[in-house]
Amino acid sequence: MLTYTIHRFLLAxxxxxxxxxxxxxxxxxxxxxxxxxxxxxxxxxxxxxxPEFAENLRQQYGLDSPIWVQYMKWMQQIARGNxxxxxxxxxxxxxxxxxxxxxxxTVSVSAVVFTWALALPxxxxxxxxxxxIADYIFTFIGFIxxxxxxxxxxxxxxxxxFRYFGANIGGLFSPEYLVxxxxxxxxxxxxxxxxxxxxxxxxAGTAQLIRIMRANxxxxxxxxxxxxxxxxGMSEFRLILKYPVRAALNPFVSTLGYLFPFIISGSIIVALxxxxxxxxxxxxxxxxxxxxxxxxxxxxxLGIMTVLxxxxxxxxxxxxxxxxxxxxxE
Amino acid sequence: xxxxxxxxxxxxxxxxxxDEGAVRAVDGASFExxxxxxxxxxxxxxxxxxxxxxxxxxxxxxxxxxxxxxxxLRRADASGKRGEVDLASLDPEGAEIxxxxxxxxxxxxxxxxxxxxxxxxxGNQIVETIQLHQAVGKAEARSRTIxxxxxxxxxxxxxxxxxxxxxxxxxxxxxxxIAMALxxxxxxxxxxxxxxxxxxxxxxxxxxxxxxxxxxxxxxVIIITHDMGVIAEMADDxxxxxxxxxxxxxxxxxxxxAPKHPYTQALLRSIPSIFAEPRSKxxxxxxxxxxxxxxxxxxxxxxxxAEAMPGLCERHAPQLLPLSPSQKASCFLYHEPEEVAPA
Numbered sequence: 161m162l163t164y165t166i167h168r169f170l171l172a173x174x175x176x177x178x179x180x181x182x183x184x185x186x187x188x189x190x191x192x193x194x195x196x197x198x199x200x201x202x203x204x205x206x207x208x209x210x211p212e213f214a215e216n217l218r219q220q221y222g223l224d225s226p227i228w229v230q231y232m233k234w235m236q237q238i239a240r241g242n243x244x245x246x247x248x249x250x251x252x253x254x255x256x257x258x259x260x261x262x263x264x265x266t267v268s269v270s271a272v273v274f275t276w277a278l279a280l281p282x283x284x285x286x287x288x289x290x291x292x293i294a295d296y297i298f299t300f301i302g303f304i305x306x307x308x309x310x311x312x313x314x315x316x317x318x319x320x321x322f323r324y325f326g327a328n329i330g331g332l333f334s335p336e337y338l339v340x341x342x343x344x345x346x347x348x349x350x351x352x353x354x355x356x357x358x359x360x361x362x363x364a365g366t367a368q369l370i371r372i373m374r375a376n377x378x379x380x381x382x383x384x385x386x387x388x389x390x391x392x393g394m395s396e397f398r399l400i401l402k403y404p405v406r407a408a409l410n411p412f413v414s415t416l417g418y419l420f421p422f423i424i425s426g427s428i429i430v431a432l433x434x435x436x437x438x439x440x441x442x443x444x445x446x447x448x449x450x451x452x453x454x455x456x457x458x459x460x461x462l463g464i465m466t467v468l469x470x471x472x473x474x475x476x477x478x479x480x481x482x483x484x485x486x487x488x489x490e
Numbered sequence: 491x492x493x494x495x496x497x498x499x500x501x502x503x504x505x506x507x508x509d510e511g512a513v514r515a516v517d518g519a520s521f522e523x524x525x526x527x528x529x530x531x532x533x534x535x536x537x538x539x540x541x542x543x544x545x546x547x548x549x550x551x552x553x554x555x556x557x558x559x560x561x562x563l564r565r566a567d568a569s570g571k572r573g574e575v576d577l578a579s580l581d582p583e584g585a586e587i588x589x590x591x592x593x594x595x596x597x598x599x600x601x602x603x604x605x606x607x608x609x610x611x612x613g614n615q616i617v618e619t620i621q622l623h624q625a626v627g628k629a630e631a632r633s634r635t636i637x638x639x640x641x642x643x644x645x646x647x648x649x650x651x652x653x654x655x656x657x658x659x660x661x662x663x664x665x666x667x668i669a670m671a672l673x674x675x676x677x678x679x680x681x682x683x684x685x686x687x688x689x690x691x692x693x694x695x696x697x698x699x700x701x702x703x704x705x706x707x708x709x710x711v712i713i714i715t716h717d718m719g720v721i722a723e724m725a726d727d728x729x730x731x732x733x734x735x736x737x738x739x740x741x742x743x744x745x746x747x748a749p750k751h752p753y754t755q756a757l758l759r760s761i762p763s764i765f766a767e768p769r770s771k772x773x774x775x776x777x778x779x780x781x782x783x784x785x786x787x788x789x790x791x792x793x794x795x796a797e798a799m800p801g802l803c804e805r806h807a808p809q810l811l812p813l814s815p816s817q818k819a820s821c822f823l824y825h826e827p828e829e830v831a832p833a
Binding site: 389 | 587590592601623
């Protein structure tokens with residue numbers, strides 16, 4: 161098991177390196193560079209730009225050297241913990257991302273917790289009481305949850321919250337805490353603001369997971385080992401949780417890896433609607449402005465999160481399913 | 491046949507209610523199981539053998555359910571008083587039937603490959619059974635499990651106990667299955683095709699093991715099989731089932747040497763024999779089992795029966811009636827139909 165873990169870890173490092181190359185390449189793909197965009201912006205505001213000025217800018221930002229040199233420079237800086245300066249904001253990238261990264265993680269984790277907390281019990285119930293009235297109701301709600309775009313759900317919930325509860329539901333903080341330093345009161349304020357984005361971001365995933373759990377569990381419930389357990393005289397509740405549910409958990413754990421990046425990239429529109437200070441809208445802006453250090457860093461972080469998530473879910477899978485553990489041993 | 495039976499199945503009917511109609515998987519089966527004896531239930535696939543076993547334990551899965559009949563188990567109640575409980579009338583998820591399942595009546599399945607959960611060690615799954623039925627600690631349950639594994643002939647049980655089912659061969663797994671079934675000293679062991687999935691040498695070993703354990707523990711065994719050889723080797727009494735009904739029952743010697751029902755006779759004829767003339771064709775039973783939704787009227791066997799009497803067998807359903815003090819058959823060759831009961 162240890163050798164396997166080490167093996168996976170090394171593979172993860174290689175993957176992360178590949179991701180860094182790819183994210184760099186992706187940033188370089190669109191024609192033009194930051195200076196082009198910057199000059200266009202200056203020109204549109206009526207400033208005359210000479211070619212020499214543009215050339216100076218390119219030199220200043222190192223945009224005139226070959227691509228692989230630019231990549232090496234970027235990696236060198238990253239190795240020292242310096243992710244470069246945002247070309248658009250003129251501050252270090254980490255200053256911009258810093259808080260947003262943690263807030264994004266907080267929102268994502270709450271969305272995942274919400275998804276699991278709701279999807280697991282409902283999925284189990286729907287499978288065990290297949291074709292019951294409650295199963296049909298959950299199925300119906302589930303399909304609606306899948307079909308409604310989350311930004312629409314966000315708009316509706318905001319409207320309802322504002323119109324009927326007078327709540328200020330945009331953002332993650334009340335106005336008075338927006339620029340305040342971190343304190344217990346600010347954390348509590350954050351916690352109070354979390355449920356809404358968590359519900360909105362988690363709804364589609366919940367509906368999907370309910371369907372997956374129901375289908376998996378229905379398969380498992382028909383297996384002979386369930387009858388064996390029943391023939392032992394176990395109570396139905398304990399039996400179902402111990403045997404078929406555990407077997408049905410595998411797909412949940414194996415999808416854990418790409419749940420986080422999916423929630424981040426899938427949440428851009430919702431984050432814009434709810435004005436959440438998360439990574440999603442920032443990435444969008446950085447891409448539009450061709451702010452390459454900022455965009456590159458975000459894409460790199462997303463990639464690393466995916467790889468780490470997959471690594472963790474591999475380890476978890478090995479832990480919950482002995483068959484995987486033994487296959488890997490050989 | 492002097493003492494009263496430990497288990498009496500009386501006119502058991504278990505139907506499966508599907509969209510196409512009710513499938514009568516077990517349709518009025520009656521038989522008795524005596525203490526310390528082995529009852530063999532034999533019949534083709536789909537004749538209701540397994541559903542009978544599941545019905546006794548009340549673990550028939552939806553849409554199946556017991557619609558009629560009684561399953562009377564003789565047992566001592568909590569105060570030690572002897573009495574009878576009708577399993578068919580218990581709540582299938584209630585505490586009483588759960589105490590009987592695994593505790594007084596245990597089940598061994600056909601599929602040793604899939605009958606264990608791959609997620610837990612065999613030790614975990616046996617210890618759990620012991621702790622469900624007996625108030626013992628984990629360490630005590632574990633040492634008992636090792637003893638059980640040793641008893642069923644598992645080499646080095648103190649190491650095997652921590653292995654997962656997929657690490658064991660089919661024969662060993664079936665031994666573990668038997669150990670688990672025996673873990674709470676059941677009075678009745680139901681073995682549903684216990685050797686079908688095993689190779690021939692292993693089959694013989696498992697049957698020997700079952701017989702050996704029965705001799706030591708004096709438990710009753712219900713062995714379900716389609717293999718007349720297994721019946722001949724194991725059973726004291728035989729029940730022949732066809733389409734959910736018992737067509738003949740009696741002691742093993744009478745069934746093999748003086749079968750009465752045409753179906754039993756046909757089953758016995760279709761056993762390959764080393765004394766048969768070389769290159770001769772093995773006799774088979776004409777036709778195939780009817781589709782469950784298309785049950786023949788009258789005697790269910792009449793379309794395949796060589797001795798069917800036109801005008802009688804397709805109109806009236808025969809009853810399982812005694813031919814001698816020990817043997818019963820359900821056939822109009824031996825009984826007149828009741829005029830009032832056209833089927």
